[in-house]
Amino acid sequence: MGRPSKPLISRSATIAASIDIIDTEGMDAFSLPRVAKQLNVRTSSLYHHFADRRELMTEVAKELMTEAKVPEYTVGTDxxxxxxxxxxxxxxxxxxxxxxxxxxxxxxxxxxxxxxxxxxxxxxxxxxxxxxxxxxxxxxxxxxxxxxxxxxxxxxxxxxxxxxxxxxxxxxxxxxxxxxxxxxxxxxxxxxxxxxxxxxxxxxxxxxxxxxxxxxxxxx
Missing domain, CATH: 1.10.357.10 (Tetracycline Repressor, domain 2)
Structure with missing residues (x-):
């Protein structure tokens, strides 16, 4: 599927919408058409930022892990x-x-x-x-x-x-x-x-x- 010449949405907005859908509706409800509907765009618009569902899921996983705060460490900390x-x-x-x-x-x-x-x-x-x-x-x-x-x-x-x-x-x-x-x-x-x-x-x-x-x- 060809990608649109101009992005209608941002990469970060797509990831955020994906997480929101998964959080509120579960993994069974998640799909690229569902994300597109959430963002009020065509499904083809998502392909400007992501090659396929797997790439989007990988970015969702990365985003979730950035929420895990890395504790401060100073010399002498156990x-x-x-x-x-x-x-x-x-x-x-x-x-x-x-x-x-x-x-x-x-x-x-x-x-x-x-x-x-x-x-x-x-x-x-x-x-x-x-x-x-x-x-x-x-x-x-x-x-x-x-x-x-x-x-x-x-x-x-x-x-x-x-x-x-x-x-x-x-x-x-x-x-x-x-x-x-x-x-x-x-x-x-x-x-x-x-x-x-x-x-x-x-x-x-x-x-x-x-x-x-x-x-x-x-x-x-």
Whole structure:
């Protein structure tokens, strides 16, 4: 389809309209014709800025992630605390757009976060974290943050203490006791999970895993 010679809308307006539709009507309602209707233009006008739906979705994912504020960092800041704050901001950005969460899973290109990852790597460096653990931490935090937040959205309501619904006390007595003993909300469990992950990775500094034992562990 040919592109119009003069743009009738801006790229940013198209992205904003897409997010609004997804937020209010859900992903099932999203389409290029629906976005065009929202902007009161022809669908062909969208092709001045975006080659196809996938390119628009990628830009939507980028825009959503810019809402995740990167915390300030100064010398002396505890690096683990900083990463907990960053992960919480990432989680909060996703929760502000629950209908768009799957867009991040499918369309978020890592290159949009390269600048943030560079800053993260420098902070790990400053914190004395060995370089060979940087990728483990950065990759793991991204996966944990996205997966746990998506799980919370699917479970709902967010920050409920009902972690595992429909548990039968007679059939699942041990799990029932565990749930009764849990005092953390979903947000608090998220923080505990992040801190536990960071602590576990840092345990490799004092108890390093040999290449051979690691191969055995992962089944290579």
């Amino acid at each position: 690096w683990a605390d900083w990463f907990v704050d960053l992960s919480l901001n990432y989680r909060d950005a996703i929760l502000r757009h629950p209908n768009a969460a799957l867009v991040l899973l499918q369309f978020l290109p890592r290159d949009v976060l390269a600048g943030t990852y560079e800053k993260c790597a420098r902070i790990l460096d400053d914190g004395g974290v060995p370089a060979n653990l940087h990728v483990v931490i950065l990759d793991g935090l991204e996966k944990i943050s996205l997966a746990t937040t998506l799980t919370d959205l699917m479970r709902g309501p967010v920050d409920s203490r009902e972690v595992f619904p429909n548990v039968d006390a007679r059939r699942h007595p041990t799990l029932t006791r565990a749930l009764a003993a849990n005092t953390w909300s979903s947000r608090e469990l998220f923080v505990v999970t992040i801190r536990g992950f960071l602590s576990g990775v840092m345990g490799l500094v004092t108890a390093p895993v040999s290449d051979r034992s690691l191969e055995d562990f992962i089944g290579s």
